[in-house]
Every structure is written in structure tokens, then in C-alpha cells.
Amino acid sequence: MIDGRDHLDDELAAYALGSLDASERADVETHIASCSACKARLAEYQTVASVLPLGLEPVAPPPEAWTRIVVATRARRRRPSQWLAAAKWPAIAALFALVIFWNVALERELSRRSPGPAPGPDVEALSRRPGRVIILAGTGAPASSARIFAAVDGGGHLAVSGLTTLPRDRAYQLWFVRSGAPATSGAIFIVGRSGRAWVKVTTPASLDDVRNIVVTEGPASGSPAPTGRELLVARPWP
Amino acid sequence: MVAASSSRPHRGTDGEEPSDLDLIREMRLGAEAALEALYRRYGGLVYTLALRIVGDPELAREVLQDTFLSTWEGREAYDPSRGRVPWWLMGIARNRAIDLLRSRSHQARLRERHDGPSPSNPAASPLAGAPSEVALRAVVRQALALLSIPQRQAVELAYYGGLTQSEIAQQLGEPLGTVKSRTREAMERLRRLLAPLMDPKRTERERD
Numbered sequence: 001m002i003d004g005r006d007h008l009d010d011e012l013a014a015y016a017l018g019s020l021d022a023s024e025r026a027d028v029e030t031h032i033a034s035c036s037a038c039k040a041r042l043a044e045y046q047t048v049a050s051v052l053p054l055g056l057e058p059v060a061p062p063p064e065a066w067t068r069i070v071v072a073t074r075a076r077r078r079r080p081s082q083w084l085a086a087a088k089w090p091a092i093a094a095l096f097a098l099v100i101f102w103n104v105a106l107e108r109e110l111s112r113r114s115p116g117p118a119p120g121p122d123v124e125a126l127s128r129r130p131g132r133v134i135i136l137a138g139t140g141a142p143a144s145s146a147r148i149f150a151a152v153d154g155g156g157h158l159a160v161s162g163l164t165t166l167p168r169d170r171a172y173q174l175w176f177v178r179s180g181a182p183a184t185s186g187a188i189f190i191v192g193r194s195g196r197a198w199v200k201v202t203t204p205a206s207l208d209d210v211r212n213i214v215v216t217e218g219p220a221s222g223s224p225a226p227t228g229r230e231l232l233v234a235r236p237w238p
Numbered sequence: 239m240v241a242a243s244s245s246r247p248h249r250g251t252d253g254e255e256p257s258d259l260d261l262i263r264e265m266r267l268g269a270e271a272a273l274e275a276l277y278r279r280y281g282g283l284v285y286t287l288a289l290r291i292v293g294d295p296e297l298a299r300e301v302l303q304d305t306f307l308s309t310w311e312g313r314e315a316y317d318p319s320r321g322r323v324p325w326w327l328m329g330i331a332r333n334r335a336i337d338l339l340r341s342r343s344h345q346a347r348l349r350e351r352h353d354g355p356s357p358s359n360p361a362a363s364p365l366a367g368a369p370s371e372v373a374l375r376a377v378v379r380q381a382l383a384l385l386s387i388p389q390r391q392a393v394e395l396a397y398y399g400g401l402t403q404s405e406i407a408q409q410l411g412e413p414l415g416t417v418k419s420r421t422r423e424a425m426e427r428l429r430r431l432l433a434p435l436m437d438p439k440r441t442e443r444e445r446d
Contacts, residue, residue, distance in 0.1 A: 009422050009426075010418040010419055010421065010422045011418075012422075013421050013422040013424070013425035013426070014396065014402075014403050014418060014421050014422075016425065017393065017396035017397045017421065017425070018332065018333075018336065018396065018397065018400065019396035019397075019401065019402050019403050019406070019421070020402060020403065021402050021404065024402075024403075043321075044429050045425050045429060046321065046325070047321065047325060047432075048425055048428045048429050048432055049397060049425075050321065050324070050325035050328045050329060051325070051374070051378050051432060052378070052382075052393070052397055053283055053286060053287035053290070053328055054283070054371075054374055054375045054378040054379075055375070055378040055379050055381075055382045056286050056287065056290050057286070058282055058283070058286050058375075059282070059285060059286045059289055060282055060285070061281050061282060061284075061285035061298075061299065061302055062295070062299055064299075065281070065285070065299050065302050065303055066274070066277055066281070068303050069273075069277065069303050069306045069307060069310075070270070070274075072303065072307055073270065073273070073307065073310050132311075
């Protein structure tokens with residue numbers, strides 16, 4: 001798709017400014033994977049983009065902003081659980097920075113292309129609340145991946161990609177597998193031809209006794225307990 | 239990435255402020271004070287950027303808070319080889335702000351406001367900033383001033399407006415190719431003008 005040198009330069013500049021759509025972005029990423037000259041040029045454009053805010057007239061933030069940041073970081077520390085410990089696990093930690101960007105890209109794309117429900121204001125409000133991101137890897141469905149945003153004060157949403165479409169009578173189901181208690185269902189969902197879904201998640205009252213989070217396939221009406229193969233799995237502890 | 243930074247031990251220079259990387263290392267040890275120092279250094283810039291994008295002081299404050307919370311939670315993941323700390327912060331903040339900007343609830347909210355967004359807070363005083371930052375601001379402003387008006391507009395619609403090249407073309411009623419090459423010309427010009435900023439590794443070393 002990208003052939004001429006000039007054409008790619010155009011794309012690199014727009015990429016650095018965050019001004020390409022998903023397929024154009026993918027083209028650039030494919031190209032720079034094998035072209036060190038373009039990769040280096042892109043890094044320069046990205047530096048240019050990131051200093052642009054220095055050209056703005058500076059405005060001081062409201063004083064309460066810092067107080068709120070402190071309160072939120074302390075609230076997270078006070079509830080140490082397996083999920084917080086997970087941040088120390090190098091693989092998850094390394095994913096974190098990627099997730100921030102992937103998250104935005106995926107959500108944007110979902111909101112544009114998803115045949116399913118568009119993200120409503122409640123989902124948007126949710127994603128602004130303090131919480132944590134949990135990554136699910138496609139152990140049983142290698143092309144798939146997912147992330148769950150679980151808000152500190154309950155509720156959450158799941159963004160998943162790379163799953164196959166199912167027959168009408170089948171659906172995917174998200175499970176919180178707990179130690180010493182039955183697994184609770186977090187969501188029942190299907191994916192469209194894009195292989196993606198973005199759904200609200202019912203989280204258990206506490207994540208502290210959650211041993212694992214998995215996605216399975218089952219009847220469209222949902223199962224009382226996880227059945228069949230674990231397609232996606234979160235294992236955030238060593 | 240963690241190994242690379244820990245192989246270079248902390249070396250504070252007498253009487254000088256810790257470098258950004260020192261602060262990230264201290265944050266990795268759990269030092270909240272280091273996060274506060276980082277906030278004092280870049281909070282104003284993050285807020286200014288967020289305000290420019292979302293046009294609403296309250297939403298800008300949310301972006302500011304989210305950005306520093308993400309920084310705290312992602313402190314293990316920061317990779318110095320991918321760019322300097324402030325650029326990392328700006329990336330997080332811009333993504334967050336654009337996300338909000340494109341969300342329907344935000345657009346509805348802005349529509350409700352008859353007077354439109356009020357981008358500047360008259361009570362807030364401009365930030366003084368370190369001398370090096372003042373110089374940096376001047377360099378960036380001069381570079382932007384050297385762009386043609388259409389070039390500057392292309393950059394601003396993309397970076398602050400969160401629009402794709404196609405959306406910009408649509409909005410301006412111009413061919414996509416024109417918008418793309420104009421964006422590239424603008425970025426190329428800025429790249430040349432801002433060349434001294436281009437080597438993040440060297441700049442970090444100078445700071446240490």
C-alpha cells in the first residue's frame with residue numbers, strides 16, 4: 001500500500017501526530033518494522049510532536065488536582081491485592097505502557113467500526129474512574145487478546161479482539177474464578193465479523209479472592225459455571 | 239529496559255535537582271515524593287496541553303489526574319530509550335484528552351454550554367518554569383511561528399483536534415493528498431528547526 005518514499009513520509013508525519021486511522025497506522029507499523037531509516041525519522045517526528053505543547057501559553061493547574069492524585073494513589077496502595085502485586089510482574093509491567101496506547105487505539109476503532117453497541121456515556125464515565133487494567137492472553141485462541149478495566153469502586157468493561165464469530169446459539173462468557181467460592185459470570189457476549197467486542201463487566205464485590213479470569217465459549221443463554229476450553233486467561237501473579 | 243536503567247546507578251549532582259530518570263527510579267522504589275517532584279516539574283505542561291485539547295478546565299483536570307496516576311502505575315514500564323520522560327507524559331495526556339474529546343458525552347456537554355469552552359483560567363498565573371524550560375518554550379514558539387498559517391493549522395487540527403488526515407481534508411474541503419503533504423512539510427520544517435532536541439539520549443546524559 002505504501003510504495004513511494006514521499007508517500008511514506010506523509011504517513012510518518014501524520015502518524016507521529018496521531019492523525020491516521022487504524023489501517024493506515026498498521027501500514028506504517030508494518031513498514032517501519034523492516035525500514036530503519038523510516039523508523040528513525042518517525043522517532044524524530046514523534047519528538048517534534050511531543051514538544052508542541054511547549055508552544056502553548058502555560059496555564060497553572062487547579063491546586064486540588066495534586067491532592068486528588070495523592071488520594072487516588074494512596075487508595076490503591078491501601079488495598080494491596082494480587083492485582084496490584086501484578087504490576088511488579090515484569091511481563092505485565094512491560095505491557096502497561098503499550099496498553100495505554102493500544103487501549104486508546106482500540107477504543108477509537110471500536111467506536112467507529114464496531115457493529116455492536118457503541119460505547120455509551122456510562123462506559124466513558126467508567127473508564128475515567130480510578131481502577132486497574134488486567135490483560136488476558138489468548139491461550140486457547142492464540143489470535144485473541146483482551147483487557148479488562150476494573151474500577152476501584154466496582155464495575156468495569158472488557159475490550160476483546162481476535163475472537164471468531166459464533167453460531168447463533170453460542171456465546172462467549174467471562175468468568176471470575178475464585179478460590180473457595182463458585183466462579184461468577186462477568187459478561188456474556190458475542191463478536192461481530194471484526195472479531196471484537198466491548199462490553200460492560202459485572203465484577204465480584206472483591207477481587208481479592210479472584211484466582212483467575214477466563215473467557216470460555218458456551219450456550220448463548222450463558223452457563224452456570226465455566227465449561228469447555230479456556231480461550232483467554234489472565235494470570236497476573238507469578 | 240529496567241536492567242538498562244539499574245545498571246546506571248543513581249548519581250546525584252551536588253546542589254542540582256534530580257534528573258527525570260532519577261525521579262522515575264525513586265518512584266520505582268515507592269517514593270511518592272518523587273511523583274510530586276515530577277508533578278511540580280510537568281503538571282503545568284500536562285494541564286496546559288489537556289486544556290488546549292478538551293477546552294474545559296474540569297475535564298482538563300481529570301486528564302491531568304489520570305496522566306499522573308498512569309505515570310505512577312506505569313513507572314516500571316517506562317523505557318528511557320523510547321524518549322524522554324516529559325514526552326512520555328505528553329503522550330499519555332494527549333491520548334487521554336483526545337479520547338475524552340471524541341467521546342459523545344463530552345461533545346454533548348460542550349454543546350450544552352452556550353458560552354462555549356473557556357480555555358483560560360484568569361485566576362491562574364502563568365508558570366515561571368526553569369530557565370531551560372523558558373528557553374525551550376521560546377525555541378518551540380519561534381519554530382511554530384515560522385510555519386505558514388495552513389501548515390500550522392494542519393498540525394493543530396491533527397495534534398490538538400485529534401482529527402485524522404481524512405477528517406481534516408473533509409473539514410477544510412481540500413483534497414486528502416494536499417492535507418497530507420502539507421502536514422509532512424510542516425513536520426519536516428519543525429524537525430529541522432528543532433533538530434537540537436532530537437537526540438534524547440544525549441540530552442539525558444547532559445542532564446546527569
